[in-house]
Amino acid sequence: MHFKPLAIVCVVSVVLSACAVPSSDTSQMDGQLQTRIGNIGIQNGYPDNDAVRRLYDEMDFQRACQAYIWATPAVAMEALRRANRRDWDVDYNTVSVVDNYTTPAVKALTGNNTTIYAAVFIDLNRDGPVVVDSPAGAYGVIDDAWQRPVVEMGPFGPDKGKGGKFLLLPPAFNGTVPAGYLAAHSKTNLVMYLARAFVRDNDVKAAVNTLTEIRVYPLARASNPPPTRVARAGTRPLDSIAPRGFEYWELLESVIDREPVEPRDRFFYAMLKPLGIEKGKPFEPDARQKQILTEAAQVGFLMAQTLSMAPRLANASSYPGTHWEWVLTLNPDQEAANYSQLDERTDYTFEAITIAEGMVKPIVGVGSQYMSTAKDNDGRWLDGGKQYILHVPANVPAKEFWAVTVYDNLTRSMVVTDTMKAGVSSKDKLQMEADGSVDIYFGPQAPAAVRSNWVKTLPGQGWFAYFRWYGPTQPFFDKTWALPDIVESH
Incomplete structure (x- = not known):
């Protein structure tokens, strides 16, 4: 054509x-x-010019919100360190021992009142390699500033529960490790040993004495170790909860200044730089930066709380069909195959502190396992003004003991009421049903006949619960035994 x-x-x-x-x-x-x-x-x-200003403000705000989430584990650790120094006069290399069962007077992320605790903070930048002589019967973990396990003590550790001399090596250490130590390399300068001792046969004093035998000193002084100071907390209060507002960033800035920069964190450092937080430089934000950081702390808190209390992680649900969730949804090193576990670590470190292999390894009869719930059987947030019942079926699969503890949803610490009682355990004299099951009651009013099984809550306050199995047995892992939801009673 x-x-x-x-x-x-x-x-x-x-x-x-x-x-x-x-x-x-x-x-x-x-x-x-x-x-x-x-x-x-x-x-x-x-x-236009006004839009450019607004876009930068929005960009910095969004980045600050995400940085708040990213910083959660490190700020929580720094808040605990500062609280020990401020409230208990505990400095580096000092063993602070809570020399009885912890009470709600101690505000610490999901602490509990069933074991005896001790903590030691160590500055590897100041002291170089440090020796931690941990006795038999002391179980726990040494975590770095980002709450990653450096080494464990106990059945999951290289000491196999028999105690030993651990040698903590600083991030830049490349020297020769002397013989006779269980050496472990930290990625950060700050580390913390959180130890616990189980009370057996009601002998609290023996458990406390075990933890007072922990010794800490620089390797450079190993030939003539200085005495380790032991600070007994007694009943003194402590408030180790990270601040909610602008002060959050002041804690973070000190962490950034103290610790080495890791490759995984470099983009977050870049996002914080326009907001006045930069390693090696004074933190002196102007009015604009301070306002954005303050507002981002408010929203960041709510985002972190949402990630923790209403996780959307595929592995969060522990008993399908209920609202019980695994407390730990992350790997102890906080790394997955193709990404670093940002949401997973926020899920945990917003509400708890210290991570250990023994909390996640499915080994029958050893270690501990934790589940939590913040909702009743209808999916409603637990309300301190309402009455609830948790039916604990007979034969709880725990070789050592089990415990349920109630926490305030804002402080993530044991609820504070006039009873000063935040939980019950199988160590208590609980009233049991004929089949061996136990009903636990929560609410502002005690049930008439079973006060021993009751944990008081307060109207106007939200709460959540942890259920802990110490020495979980096979029915826990194969789920032939399961917890039902907490149910509102009328």
């Missing part, structure tokens, strides 16, 4: 016209662009 040149030109013109980008788009080139952060003024395709 023969086309005239004019016809060809017309066809090409039509095709080009159909494919060409319009010369102008008034919705993009001029006027107001509707976005989720409001209307953005546009001039010739650019954001």
Whole structure:
């Protein structure tokens, strides 16, 4: 078929016209662009001057919210260190022992009142390699500043529960490790040994004495070790909860200044730089930066709380069909195959502190396992003004003992009431049913006949519960035994 040149030109013109980008788009080139952060003024395709300012503010706010989430484990650790120094006069290399069962006077992330605890903070930058002489019967973990296990003590540790001399090596250490030590390399300068001792035959004093035998000193002084100071907390209060507002960033800034920069964190350091937080430089935010950081701390807290109390992680549910969740959804090293576990570690470290292999390894009769719930059987948040029942079936699969503890949803610490009782355990004299099961009661009013089984809560306050199995047995792991939901009673 023969086309005239004019016809060809017309066809090409039509095709080009159909494919060409319009010369102008008034919705993009001029006027107001509707976005989720409001209307953005546009001039010739650019954001106008006011929009540039607003976009930078929004960018910094969003980055600060994400940095809040990222910083959760490190800020929690720093808050605990500072609280020990401020409230208990506990410095580095000092063993602080809670020399009885912990009470709600101690505000610590999901601490409990069933074991005896001790903590030691160590500064490897100041002291170089440090020796921790841990006695038999002391179980726990040494975590770094980001709550990653450096080494464990107990059945899961290299001491196999028999105690031993551990040698903690600083991040930059590349020297020769002397013989006779169980050496472990830390990625951070700050480390903390959180130890516990089980009370057997009601002998609290023996458990306390075990932890007072912990010794800590620099390797450089191993030939003539200085005495280790032991600080007994007694009944003195402690408040180790990270601050909610601008002060959160002051703690984070001190962590950033003290610790080495790791490759996984470099983008977060870049996001914090426009907000005045930069390693090696004074933290002196201007009014704009301080306002953004303060507002981001408010939203960041709610985001972290949501990740922790209403996780959307696929592995969070522990008993399908109930609202019980695994407390630990992360790997102890906080790494997955293709990503670092940001949401997983926030899920845990918003509400708890210290991570150990023994808390996740499915080994029958050894270690401990934890589940939590913040909702009743209908999926409603637990309310301190309402009455509830938890039916604990008979034959709880725990070789050592089991315990259920109630926590305030804001402090994530044991609920504080006039009873100063935040939980019950199988060590208590509980009233049992004929089949060996136990009903646990929660609410502002005690049930008339079973006060021993009751934990008081307060109207106007939300709460959540932990259930702990110490020495979990096979029915725990194969789930032939399961916990039902907490149910509101009327």
